[in-house]
Every structure is written in C-alpha cells, then in structure tokens.
Amino acid sequence: xxxxxxxxxxxxxxxxxxxxxxxxxxxxxxxxxxxxxxxxxxxxxxxxxxxxxxxxxxxxxxxxxxxxxxxxxxxxxxxxxxxxxxxxxxxxxxxxxxxxxxxxxxxxxxxxxxxxxxxxxxxxxxxxxxxxxxxxxxxxxxxxxxxxxxxxxxxxxxxxxxxxxxxxxxxx
Amino acid sequence: xxxxxxxxxxxxxxxxxxxxxxxxxxxxxxxxxxxxxxxxxxxxxxxxxxxxxxxxxxxxxxxxxxxxxxxxxxxxxxxxxxxxxxxxxxxxxxxxxxxxxxxxxxxxxxxxxxxxxxxxxxxxxxxxxxxxxxxxxxxxxxxxxxxxxxxxxxxxxxxxxxxxxxxxxxxxxxxxxxxxxxxxxxxxxxxxxxxxxxxxxxxxxxxxxxxxxxxxxxxxxxxxxxxxxxxxxxxxxxxxxxxxxxxxxxxxx
Numbered sequence: 001x002x003x004x005x006x007x008x009x010x011x012x013x014x015x016x017x018x019x020x021x022x023x024x025x026x027x028x029x030x031x032x033x034x035x036x037x038x039x040x041x042x043x044x045x046x047x048x049x050x051x052x053x054x055x056x057x058x059x060x061x062x063x064x065x066x067x068x069x070x071x072x073x074x075x076x077x078x079x080x081x082x083x084x085x086x087x088x089x090x091x092x093x094x095x096x097x098x099x100x101x102x103x104x105x106x107x108x109x110x111x112x113x114x115x116x117x118x119x120x121x122x123x124x125x126x127x128x129x130x131x132x133x134x135x136x137x138x139x140x141x142x143x144x145x146x147x148x149x150x151x152x153x154x155x156x157x158x159x160x161x162x163x164x165x166x167x168x169x170x171x172x
Numbered sequence: 173x174x175x176x177x178x179x180x181x182x183x184x185x186x187x188x189x190x191x192x193x194x195x196x197x198x199x200x201x202x203x204x205x206x207x208x209x210x211x212x213x214x215x216x217x218x219x220x221x222x223x224x225x226x227x228x229x230x231x232x233x234x235x236x237x238x239x240x241x242x243x244x245x246x247x248x249x250x251x252x253x254x255x256x257x258x259x260x261x262x263x264x265x266x267x268x269x270x271x272x273x274x275x276x277x278x279x280x281x282x283x284x285x286x287x288x289x290x291x292x293x294x295x296x297x298x299x300x301x302x303x304x305x306x307x308x309x310x311x312x313x314x315x316x317x318x319x320x321x322x323x324x325x326x327x328x329x330x331x332x333x334x335x336x337x338x339x340x341x342x343x344x345x346x347x348x349x350x351x352x353x354x355x356x357x358x359x360x361x362x363x364x365x366x367x368x369x370x371x372x373x374x375x376x377x378x379x380x381x382x383x384x385x386x387x388x389x390x391x392x393x394x395x396x397x398x399x400x401x402x403x404x405x406x407x408x409x410x411x412x413x414x415x416x417x418x419x420x421x422x423x424x425x
Contacts, residue, residue: 037236038386039379040315041307042328042360129420146415159291160420161311162271164284167420 123153128168129160142172178339178350205335209351212337213362216370217325225255225401229394232264232315235386243384250390253399254320257298259406262314273314274408275302281408282312288414311422316375316390328362331355340366343373344393357381371395 124130137150148155148166155166220226232248248266253259258277264270274281280295280302293310295302300321306312314320318327334354341350341363348363358381363374376389410416 036379036382036386038234038382038388039358039377040232040234040313040388042318042355042358042375042377157287157289157415157417158420159282159289159310159417161422162269162282162313164287164289165420 124168126168126170129158129165130155130168131163131165133166140172145172147172177337178341181338203334205332205353206337209335209337209353210329212349212364212370213328213335213351214325216362216364216372217319217328219370220319220372221322221324223254223256223397225397225399227251227253227396227399228392230316231391231393232266233387233389234268235388237382237384237386241384243386250315253401253405254299255401255406256322258302259401260299260302260314260320261406264315273312274406275299276406276408279408280306280312282419283408283411283414285411285414288411289417290408290410290414291417291419292408293419309422310419315388319372319375328353328360343391346373348373369395369397 133148133155134150134153137148137155140147140149145156147169148157152171154169154171156169158165158167228251230250230252232250234246234248236244236246238244246267248264248269250262250264252263253261258275260273260275262273264272270284270286272281272283272285274283275295277297278295279292281290281292283290296305300323303314303317303321306314307317318324321327332353332355336352338350338352338361341348343363347366349366350361350363352361353359357379359378361374361376362372365371365373372392374389374391376387378385378387
C-alpha cells in the first residue's frame with residue numbers, strides 16, 4: 001500500500017472521525033496518521049466550520065467506536081483539569097499539558113490496539129463502517145445486490161456523506 | 173485605502189525576510205467590518221443570485237494536517253452547472269475523489285464513476301433546500317456551495333467579526349478586489365472580479381480551530397453566464413455496469 005493510497009483511505013475516513021483514523025494509523029507507513037482537513041464551506045452554525053457542529057457530526061458518526069472516543073474524551077478532560085489546576089504556575093502547567101497530551105495519545109493508541117484485538121478475536125458488529133475492504137474479499141451477488149465476503153464477514157458498499165464506505169451486514 | 177493596505181502587506185512581506193513582519197502586519201489589520209468590504213461582497217453575491225443559469229470550472233485545493241503536524245495538499249478539478257431554481261450538476265476529479273453530483277429538482281444522486289457506485293435519494297424542490305438537506309441529513313458537502321445560495325451574503329457573513337479590503341489582486345489574469353474576513357473559527361478571503369460582472373474568482377477558507385490551520389481554496393478558472401443546458405445535463409442516467417447503493421443515515425445515536 002503506497003503512501004497516497006494510505007492517505008486516500010485515511011482522508012476518506014476523515015469525516016468518519018476519530019476511531020477510524022485510529023483504525024488506519026497502525027497500518028500507515030512511516031507513521032503517517034491524519035489529523036483534520038480544511039473546511040470547504042463557510043458559515044452557518046450547522047456547518048463543519050462550527051466547532052459545535054464538528055462535535056455533533058463526530059458524535060453522530062461514531063457508531064462502533066465508543067470505546068476510543070470515550071477514552072480520548074477522558075484523556076482530554078484530564079488534560080483540561082490538569083491545565084486548569086496548574087494555571088497559576090504557567091511553566092508547570094505547560095509541562096503537565098504536554099504530559100496529558102502524551103497520555104491522550106497513548107490512550108488513543110491503546111484503544112486502537114484494543115479495537116484491533118477485538119476485531120481479530122471476533123467479527124466486527126453488524127453496521128460497522130470501514131473506509132476500505134480488508135484484503136482477500138470476494139464479490140458475491142445475491143438477489144441483485146452485490147456483497148463482499150471477507151472470510152465470515154459480509155460487507156455492502158454505501159455512501160456516507162461524500163465518501164464511499166463499506167458496512168458490515170448479516171450474511172445474506 | 174485599498175492600495176495602502178496592500179502596500180503595507182507588500183512591505184510586510186518583504187519585511188518578513190527581515191523578521192519585522194509580525195508587528196507590521198498586525199498594525200495593518202483594521203478593527204471591525206469595513207463597509208467597503210461588505211459592499212463589494214454583496215455586489216458579488218447579488219450578482220450571482222441574479223444569474224438564472226451559469227456554469228463554472230474551478231481548481232480546488234484541500235489541505236489535510238497529519239497528526240505529526242505536517243500538511244498534505246490534495247487537488248481537484250471541478251465543473252459545476254447551475255440552473256435556478258432547482259437544478260445542479262457538479263463533477264469533481266482529482267487526488268482523492270472522482271465524483272458527480274446530480275440534482276434535477278426531484279432527486280439527488282451521487283455517482284463515483286471510477287467505482288461505478290451511485291446512490292439516489294428524493295430531494296426538496298429548490299437548490300437552497302436541497303443543499304441544506306444534503307448537508308444536514310446526508311452530510312454531503314458541495315465544496316464552496318455557500319456561493320450558490322441566493323442568500324449567500326448572509327451565510328458567508330454569519331458570525332463574521334472583522335472584514336476589510338486587502339486591495340487589488342489578479343486571479344487567472346482577471347483583476348479583482350481582494351477581501352478578507354474573520355469569524356470565530358474560520359478566516360476566509362474572496363477575490364471578486366472588478367467591473368460589471370462581479371464574479372467570485374477565488375475563495376480561501378482557513379480553518380483556524382484545527383491544528384496548523386489547514387486551508388481549502390477554490391479558484392474559478394472559467395465562468396460561463398450563458399451556458400447551453402440539455403435535459404441530460406441534470407438528469408442522472410446510470411452508466412452501464414453501475415451499481416446502486418444506499419446513503420447511510422447521518423444520525424445514529
């Protein structure tokens with residue numbers, strides 16, 4: 001998988017938010033992981049430029065990824081609390097914030113690993129959305145619908161926003 | 173005033189090499205919203221809203237910030253055909269996607285020609301309602317779609333706290349007024365063609381609340397205010413071998 005493909009898959013996953021990024025990052029070569037992309041529209045509270053809007057969209061999108069979101073949110077609030085407590089001593093606060101950030105990163109990584117392990121142990125839950133099919137899937141047409149069989153996991157293509165994604169479904 | 177500001181920036185740009193820039197630029201930015209900037213913007217949005225049909229070709233650039241902080245840039249060429257009040261077609265092709273968007277007044281279709289997948293959904297009866305629905309229900313974003321709305325001025329100016337005329341600029345060989353605006357989470361700049369057809373020629377959006385402030389920019393390379401449309405321009409017909417899929421609902425809480 002070359003870098004562009006990795007970035008493409010990751011960028012497709014961007015709007016599917018944090019967890020999928022975490023999903024992708026372990027496979028990315030050279031430690032490439034994506035942060036966020038630029039907003040393509042201006043204005044109105046409901047658009048991605050709105051901070052609250054981003055949070056809403058992210059929350060709405062996270063279906064299978066609660067573990068990671070929760071852990072990173074917890075880490076973030078820890079960081080915030082740490083920073084607040086240390087506000088009087090700025091130098092210390094900065095150090096702690098940096099530490100907290102590291103902890104958050106570690107927590108995210110751990111959660112990603114946990115997710116991977118969970119997936120390795122059993123099939124992903126029905127309704128799990130992935131930006132790309134795993135290797136070794138076969139296209140199978142049933143009842144006029146095209147499915148992808150990847151071992152004992154079945155996927156269907158779908159659009160999520162502008163992105164083409166794959167969703168796990170029950171065996172047809 | 174306009175030339176003064178631009179000259180100040182120019183001086184600051186030169187001074188940047190001498191590390192004097194920050195102070196100079198900071199002093200160059202006026203407080204509040206300059207009425208001249210909003211006047212020029214409104215002239216452009218009103219002009220575009222009054223065009224019953226148009227097509228535009230553009231070059232879009234999207235930045236993504238890696239978690240390392242490094243910025244990566246992706247480019248797309250886009251074409252858009254608009255017939256008010258209820259028809260839109262847009263094609264994008266480039267680094268990340270190859271995608272066509274069809275809206276015929278009744279339904280909205282997204283087609284990935286390379287993957288040969290498409291999805292169709294019923295849509296409201298006007299462009300504005302359709303764009304709202306696409307964004308809020310399906311999370312489909314028409315890049316720079318802000319400009320298509322009839323009330324584009326109000327949308328663009330939502331939450332804007334500062335705005336000023338940077339000066340004259342040239343985009344694709346066309347002389348433009350260069351405006352800069354600032355809202356709580358986003359900075360944006362627009363270049364508007366000078367003269368009787370004040371078309372937007374360039375738009376840059378800086379997402380300030382993301383690390384390293386990635387930018388999206390769109391440069392209009394060709395405007396056509398007298399395009400010839402056929403029914404096929406807006407009506408989706410599935411290419412042979414294309415497979416229909418669903419849109420995933422946005423909200424699963």
